[in-house]
Amino acid sequence: MxxxxxxxxxxxxxxxxxxxxxxxxxxxxxxxxxxxxxxxxxxxxxxxxxxxxxxxxxxxxxxxxxxxxxxxxxxxxxxxxxxxxxxxxxxxxxxxxxRLPEDFVVRMAETSARARTVWESARAEADFARFRPWLERLVDLQREMAERYGHAGEPYDALLEGYEQGATTAAVRAVFDAVKRETVPLVQAIAERPGAVDDAVLRQPFPVDGQQAFARHIASQVGYDFERGHLGTVVHPFATSFGRDDVRITTRWYPDDLRPALFGTLHEAGHGIYEQNTHPALARTPLAGGASSGIHESQSRMVENLVGRSRPFWRAHFPALQRHFPAQLGACDAERFYRAVNKVQPSLIRVEADELTYNLHIVLRFELEQAMLGGDLAVGDLPAAWNDGLRNLLGVVPPSDREGVLQDVHWSGPSFGYFPTYALGNLYAAQLMEAARAQSPAVDADLEAGQTGGLLAWLHDQVHRHGRRLPPAELVQRATGAPLGHTAFVRYARAKFADLYGLHA
Amino acid sequence: MxxxxxxxxxxxxxxxxxxxxxxxxxxxxxxxxxxxxxxxxxxxxxxxxxxxxxxxxxxxxxxxxxxxxxxxxxxxxxxxxxxxxxxxxxxxxxxxxxRLPEDFVVRMAETSARARTVWESARAEADFARFRPWLERLVDLQREMAERYGHAGEPYDALLEGYEQGATTAAVRAVFDAVKRETVPLVQAIAERPGAVDDAVLRQPFPVDGQQAFARHIASQVGYDFERGHLGTVVHPFATSFGRDDVRITTRWYPDDLRPALFGTLHEAGHGIYEQNTHPALARTPLAGGASSGIHESQSRMVENLVGRSRPFWRAHFPALQRHFPAQLGACDAERFYRAVNKVQPSLIRVEADELTYNLHIVLRFELEQAMLGGDLAVGDLPAAWNDGLRNLLGVVPPSDREGVLQDVHWSGPSFGYFPTYALGNLYAAQLMEAARAQSPAVDADLEAGQTGGLLAWLHDQVHRHGRRLPPAELVQRATGAPLGHTAFVRYARAKFADLYGLHA
Missing domain, CATH: 1.10.287 (Helix Hairpins)
Known part of the structure; x- marks a missing residue:
């Protein structure tokens, strides 16, 4: 050397x-x-x-x-x-x-730290007016940041770039518009069959020690390596890596709802599997990590939804869950459980949203961020715009700003440009899954048996091992033969929910 | 400013x-x-x-x-x-x-890291020969280190200084000789009354969750603040501070022996209380910490032994312990429990030694370290010297080097000069306790009720709040009106064990 x-x-x-x-x-x-x-x-x-x-x-x-x-x-x-x-x-x-001078970075960090505290109390008391002056300052700072980074006419590009290198606002908008166009009618059709799926079985008392044992079991089953990992307990779950051989995931335990810990653990396990499988040669450099926030999210969504909310997965693993909770699940079966965890229900809170409506929560935030940044929406008008947007997209309106515009921590970050990566993750995941199935027969064979070996082998080759060596667009093009699009997700969602809800395709 | x-x-x-x-x-x-x-x-x-x-x-x-x-x-x-x-x-x-050039520091760190690994396997297989060449290298490095630091004729002074600023080998030797002179006959007298104290009650199945609950309770009772702390589980217990408002203690849980977790937690709580009570004005400087290793150890020994192994303490707290373990302790009483936790029994392992024989384990190591450093003892002759020394001091001989010369991690550190601070802690603790009782009536009154408020108030004023502002000798002189000596410990030990074992004073 x-x-x-x-x-x-x-x-x-x-x-x-x-x-x-x-x-x-x-x-x-x-x-x-x-x-x-x-x-x-x-x-x-x-x-x-x-x-x-x-x-x-x-x-x-x-x-x-x-x-x-x-x-x-x-x-x-x-x-x-x-x-x-x-x-x-x-x-x-x-x-x-x-491009960011130290004094600007410090100003941003200090403003954010104070805004975060104000946001917490504002949310607790559903008092947007208290947060408003801070959000105004943060929007100004984000605008200044975009100018300092530089852009070709669309300031939001400069912020999006920080999370999704090479993505443009225009391209994301085109894809999101298509998702919105396709998803909204599907959600409406589902709303016309309110009794088709019942999720009451998920809302029973589930002792936390049983949840912990099953969460560890299922994370291990999907490919998260506990020999190089650890599952911790937190209020706001996340995954983090201290090196590919020490990748931590976290979750929270609700004693009367199985979903947060179960799907939260699968989600974080997806992030963790990515980090655990970057190539060892990338260690101790910025290449040791995900290609982008969106690609990282694709791995968590893949495990949480495309694997963890699939029918064969529960056919394979429901008996083990049942053994942990015989009283609660003895009368249930794999098919009913599969249906329960896929109930579609327009709701107020992003982190509790189902697989289908989730993207619409993101589209709303994506549009509002741009409007604020571009000066088309005054911060003072944000709550009304939020409520209008949610009504148009999902037909629901928050009873207060606590369940509305104040629900997420991100804007006190301020991390404008981050929200879209959540939905990009869903789209990448569907597109990667479609390609994996098409390219490797082992993928389907394993998934049908509730196993992820074939899928992980393909992902390892196409995604994990590269770390950050490939920019996200190049990674997706190489792995799937096409740029990011909405069609794979739409095909996946239509087929799945038409089957679940007995809709005509 | x-x-x-x-x-x-x-x-x-x-x-x-x-x-x-x-x-x-x-x-x-x-x-x-x-x-x-x-x-x-x-x-x-x-x-x-x-x-x-x-x-x-x-x-x-x-x-x-x-x-x-x-x-x-x-x-x-x-x-x-x-x-x-x-x-x-x-x-x-x-x-x-x-005084230590970077390349020397690196050489020491690398040698130590490799020696540590060798020591672990050597201990596991009771194979001193494997560790010997590494210990020889480490002794050479310690000798070089002493010369680099500089000294006035006694190389050990230069190493001791790293843990106990201002202490001299000659002064410590004089105190330790006196301790040895006074303790050995006391241990022998106790050995002549083998049935006087029975500790079988401590060695029963004690479910770990009950131990955890009581350990938290009792740590809190003696003054450790869980609002600014945390009790973790480890193999080798320690305390550590990330700031006075975040001081962690750790312990280990034995399912069939109450002592390690109980007295280990009290010990680490003593360290933790010290750190939690340094003055806030010392934050983020080297003054925010203990005056020396010996003074730090005095605080842990104070809580573990002078408080935690006292009769009034168990008179006050045994009922709560009994409630956690009614099956195991229902037939026991506070007096029997107090006697059990004070059983004196010459043994092989330092960390399991009772309050009286503990210092003799230290005296042995103190003497061997000096002999190795001065070249009077070849590393190859160390196991024999260890076994002879232990036989002379305690009348016991290890069956193998695993329970003998290989038992402690310290020499692979290499941290020659650290061992004496354990015994200094015992001596400081007794001397501080005697002064506290003499100076503040609240001390005795509280201790008699199993409480530590009066004692902590005095310690806070005389020890804790100063952090590292006072060198250890000055701290002891100011707090007790005398330099470090052996007499307070000897008075304490004689009175306590004469009473327990029915000896003539």
Whole structure:
């Protein structure tokens, strides 16, 4: 290895380790930290963030990248071009990070931290007016951020880029419009058959220790490796990686509803499987991670929905669940359970939405974010716009802003541009699944038996092992032979819900 | 605040935060990390250690200290001289850290990491020969370290200094000799009354959930604040602090022995109470912590033994324990329980030793460390010297080196000079307790009722709040009116065990 490249790697490894240390501190903060420890923890995280930012934007680091790039260009990079990919991503990240001066980053972090606290109390008391001045400040900051990053006319592009490299607002809008066009009538047709699916079986007392045992079992069954993982308990579930051999997932336990822990664990296990299967050669570099937020979400949605809410999956695994809860599920069967976990029901809260209406919650947020950013929607008019939008899309209206515009933490982030990646994840997942079935006979054979071996082998080859080496558009094109579209999802959803609800296709 | 002092503080805070981040990573490593995560975790900890070392030894930091010191000297430092104390400690640490060049620190860390792995397998198979070449290397490194630190003729002084600032080998030896002289005959007298105390009641099946509930209860009773703490499960218990408002303790649970979890929790709670009660003004500086390892250990021993193994304590708390374990303890009473937890029994394993014989295990290690360091004892002759020493002190001989010379992790550290602080903790604890009783009537009154309020108030004033502002010798002198000695411990032990074993005083 050339010395200049070695020096670059050493720098990159150091910054990576600091980032992973911060990830451990955040994980501990959500899982075990006493509340009183938060002020000190915030100081520690701020210090780490500052050191990372310094080392990610310094002139000296820029020189290291260019020297390393020259060394890579001069050298035969082995068969696979890993060093060239790394240098490309380092240059990209460096260039982007340099566009935000340190004082802007600090201003944003401070405003966000205070806005977060205000948002919590505003939500608790359904008092949007309290949050409004903070959201106004945050929208201004997001606008400034978009200008600093730069864009070709559509400021939202600059923010979306932070989560979905290469995606444009126009392209996402086109796909989302198609999803909306196809989904809304389907949801309406389902609404005309209110008694077709009954999910009462899911809402019974389910002792938490039984839920924990089954959640571990089922996460392991779908391919999450507990030898290199850990399932923790939190209020707001997430997955995080401290290295491919230490990938944590978390969930929450509701004593009278099976769904949050069960599908939450499957969801986070999907994220975890991705991280556990990045190639070891990517370790300690920015390549060790997902291709984008949307691609990461595709892996969690794949496991949660396309696998975990499928009929053969429950045909295979319902008996084990039944053994954990004989009193609650003794009279149920796999088919009834499969139907129950797929009930479609327009509702107010995004994180509780079913597989079909979920995307519509995202479309609403995507449109409102753009309107606020572009100045077409004043923050003061946001609650009304929210309620109108939800009524149009789903036919429901929140009783208060707590169940409406104040429900999500993201805008206090402020992370405009993040919401769309949730729906992109659903679309990617359907498109990848369709390609996997078409390309590998083992995929269907295993899924029909409730197993994921064939699917994971294909995903490993097409998605997991590449980490962040492929930009999302290239990854999807290579894996599926087509760019991102809405059709695979629509085909999947139509077939599934027509069958479930007895609709004419 | 003067700018130069502000700049110094900012630097110190950064280094402190990195140290606390490392502490979180170590805590997680022992409590939740999957074993497979260890290589990445070691890299992350090594990176943090390196950044801390760079920032703790750089010329630029030296300049910051001197500029800060000048500013402090120029300024009226308020009433209490905190800034002056901080500058003194920063200078002391900087000067000491600069004596070890980075390459020596790395060599030591690498040798230690490999030696630790060898030690684990050597211990498992009772094979000292395997560990011997590594211990030889470590002794050489400790000798080199002592020379690099510098000393006035006694190399061990230079290592002891790292744990007990200002202590000399000669002074510790004099106190330990006195302890040995007084303790050995007492242990022998007790050995002549083998049936006087029966501890069978402690070795029964005790379900772990009951142990956990009582451990939390009793830790809280002695003053550990769970609002600013957390009790975790580990193989090798420890306490750690991420800030005074987030102080973690850990323990292990034996399903058929009440002692390890019960007294282990009280021990770590003692460490935790110290950290939780340092003055808030010391936060994010090296002053936020214990005065020395020995003083820290005095607080854990105080809670574990002087409080937790006292008669009034169990008179007050045995009923609650009995309620957790009615089947096991229904036929027992507080007096019998008090006697059981104070059984004196010469044994092989330090961490399982009773209050009286514990110090003799330490005296043995203290003497062997000096002999190895001074070249008077070849590492190859260590097992024989260990066994001879134990026979002379306690009349027992290990069946193999697993229960003998290989039992402790410390020498693979290598942390020569650390062992004595365990016994110093016992001596400090007795001396502090005697002073507390003499100075504050509330101490005895509360202890007689099984409460620690009076004692903690005194300790808070004399010990806790000062953090590391007072060197250990000054702290003890101020609190007790005398330098460290053996007499308070001997008085305490003689009275307690004469009563328990019906000896003539």
């Amino acid at each position: 050339h010395d200049a490249y070695r020096r670059l790697l050493a720098h990159v490894n150091t910054v990576h380790d600091l980032g992973k240390a911060a990830a451990v501190l955040r994980w501990d903060r959500e899982t075990h930290m006493p509340k009183a420890g938060d002020p000190a923890r915030i100081e520690q995280l701020t210090t780490l963030r500052r050191l990372i930012h310094e080392r990610s934007t310094s002139d000296a680091y820029g020189d290291l990248i260019e020297a390393g790039a020259a060394a890579v260009a001069d050298t035969d990079d082995g068969a696979d071009g890993l060093a060239a990919d790394l240098v490309r991503v380092l240059r990209y990240d460096f260039d982007r990070a340099r | 003067h700018d130069a002092y502000r700049r110094l503080l900012a630097h110190v805070n950064t280094v402190h935060d990195l140290g606390k981040a490392a502490a979180v990573l170590r805590w997680d490593r022992e409590t939740h990390m999957p074993k497979a995560g260890d290589p990445a975790r070691i890299e992350q900890l090594t990176t943090l250690r390196r950044l801390i070392h760079e920032r703790s030894t750089s010329d630029a930091y030296g300049d910051l200290i001197e500029a800060g010191a000048a500013a402090v000297a120029d300024t009226d430092d308020g009433a209490d001289g905190l800034a002056a104390d901080l500058v003194r400690v920063l200078r002391y640490d900087f000067d000491r850290a600069r």
